[in-house]
Amino acid sequence: xxxxxxNPFRIDTDEHSWIQELPEPATLDxxxxxxxxxxxxxxxxxxxLKTYPYGCLTRRGVEHLQRMGAQLRDSFPEILADLPSxxxxxxxxxxxxxxxxxxxxxxFLHGLGAPPGTPIQVREFTDCAMSFYHGKxxxxxxxxxxxxxxxxxxxxxxxxxxxxxxxxxxxxxxxxGADMNWIRVADxxxxxxxxxQELHPQVQPHADLLRGNSVQRFVTHYKDREFLAHFAxxxxxxxxxxxxxxxxxxxxxxxxxxxxxxxxxxxPHVTVFSGHDVNILGMLFALNAVIDDAHWPSYGATLSFxxxxxxxxxxxxxxxxxxxxxxxRLRVHFYYHSGEDAQALAPLxxxxxxxxxDKRTGGFTTADEVAEVLSRQEHGHEQGLEPRTAxxxxxxxxxxLRLQEEVAGGHTAQEEGSVSVTHVSGxxxxxxxxxxxxxxxxxx
Numbered sequence: 001x002x003x004x005x006x007n008p009f010r011i012d013t014d015e016h017s018w019i020q021e022l023p024e025p026a027t028l029d030x031x032x033x034x035x036x037x038x039x040x041x042x043x044x045x046x047x048x049l050k051t052y053p054y055g056c057l058t059r060r061g062v063e064h065l066q067r068m069g070a071q072l073r074d075s076f077p078e079i080l081a082d083l084p085s086x087x088x089x090x091x092x093x094x095x096x097x098x099x100x101x102x103x104x105x106x107x108f109l110h111g112l113g114a115p116p117g118t119p120i121q122v123r124e125f126t127d128c129a130m131s132f133y134h135g136k137x138x139x140x141x142x143x144x145x146x147x148x149x150x151x152x153x154x155x156x157x158x159x160x161x162x163x164x165x166x167x168x169x170x171x172x173x174x175x176x177g178a179d180m181n182w183i184r185v186a187d188x189x190x191x192x193x194x195x196x197q198e199l200h201p202q203v204q205p206h207a208d209l210l211r212g213n214s215v216q217r218f219v220t221h222y223k224d225r226e227f228l229a230h231f232a233x234x235x236x237x238x239x240x241x242x243x244x245x246x247x248x249x250x251x252x253x254x255x256x257x258x259x260x261x262x263x264x265x266x267x268p269h270v271t272v273f274s275g276h277d278v279n280i281l282g283m284l285f286a287l288n289a290v291i292d293d294a295h296w297p298s299y300g301a302t303l304s305f306x307x308x309x310x311x312x313x314x315x316x317x318x319x320x321x322x323x324x325x326x327x328x329r330l331r332v333h334f335y336y337h338s339g340e341d342a343q344a345l346a347p348l349x350x351x352x353x354x355x356x357x358d359k360r361t362g363g364f365t366t367a368d369e370v371a372e373v374l375s376r377q378e379h380g381h382e383q384g385l386e387p388r389t390a391x392x393x394x395x396x397x398x399x400x401l402r403l404q405e406e407v408a409g410g411h412t413a414q415e416e417g418s419v420s421v422t423h424v425s426g427x428x429x430x431x432x433x434x435x436x437x438x439x440x441x442x443x444x
């Protein structure tokens with residue numbers, strides 16, 4: 001949880017009230033010593049420190065991320081049991097050029113049980129796949145202007161226009177008309193709700209409309225194939241590169257010993273990406289997740305990619321001989337935690353039909369719901385769900401790679417008026433069983 005990104009209502013006491021919500025500087029100093037940030041030398045000062053206290057992580061945010069880290073540790077006990085003893089390089093943490101995402105990573109690592117001294121890398125912001133809005137400012141603005149001029153965006157403007165008058169009656173100094181930033185208004189309301197702050201009685205009747213309207217403004221962007229290609233394509237590529245790096249380390253370990261399994265370091269490779277709620281939402285659209293359009297990732301939401309090596313039938317214990325063979329064995333399982341304390345990490349259901357992109361039906365939000373729909377699908381009882389629109393919770397590495405290529409090429413597909421369809425079997429494949437997990441990547 002964080003302070004809002006600004007003060008759209010122009011309230012004189014607003015800044016002081018959010019300063020009161022921030023952690024003590026001594027707390028941040030301890031977190032920095034425990035998990036130091038290594039910021040690219042070309043980066044400017046953290047963007048949210050320029051707007052202090054706005055945009056900064058709050059005390060509740062620190063505590064919440066610690067709980068989310070502990071929940072993830074408990075969700076993957078086989079993977080994360082060896083976390084404190086992982087060799088250098090097998091636990092990698094990346095963050096954006098914001099103090100709040102860096103502090104979020106530090107709090108998350110504390111809850112995760114990461115070894116003290118684990119560094120948090122902050123990439124040069126123009127080359128950071130999680131920093132599209134800042135890193136590719138001109139491109140993002142150009143694409144956004146095109147989308148905002150389309151009818152769905154104009155309809156969103158019209159839907160909230162009637163709230164300007166009552167808002168001005170409460171806050172006469174706030175911007176209106178062309179200068180009205182509805183996303184900042186909704187963001188302020190979201191942060192107030194998250195911190196149990198009472199909304200102004202004249203704002204309360206419009207709060208749900210304003211907050212939901214803001215979600216749809218982002219949805220119109222992530223449903224645009226060209227925008228999504230630039231926004232989420234690089235993020236998916238980062239995940240794939242981390243998988244390949246873990247695979248290369250596994251292959252090197254196998255080739256360094258005479259016996260394929262004896263003496264091989266089977267401890268996992270773990271990567272943590274500490275980004276923003278918009279990164280999570282964009283990735284959900286890129287993955288074609290079965291999530292309702294009204295869904296917004298809460299603070300601390302986690303998207304996890306569990307990578308396992310599936311051994312070929314009858315070849316238990318056989319080591320892969322080259323990279324192509326190892327990659328053909330890999331399977332990626334997808335999990336999602338919305339960030340709500342009452343929720344648990346659950347398998348994330350994906351549509352394998354890339355043309356099925358308008359997710360207006362209710363999503364599967366619990367492990368039981370996902371298991372039920374997969375069971376019905378397997379036995380052929382799922383009504384109205386054709387094989388080409390199958391729902392899966394995992395993909396082979398090859399299928400995941402094709403998915404990334406399709407997302408990254410979205411602007412071409414949009415121009416050509418066609419979207420290729422990837423059909424992936426939901427079966428695990430082979431009966432040799434799954435080898436110990438080799439990798440886990442996740443966004444928070």
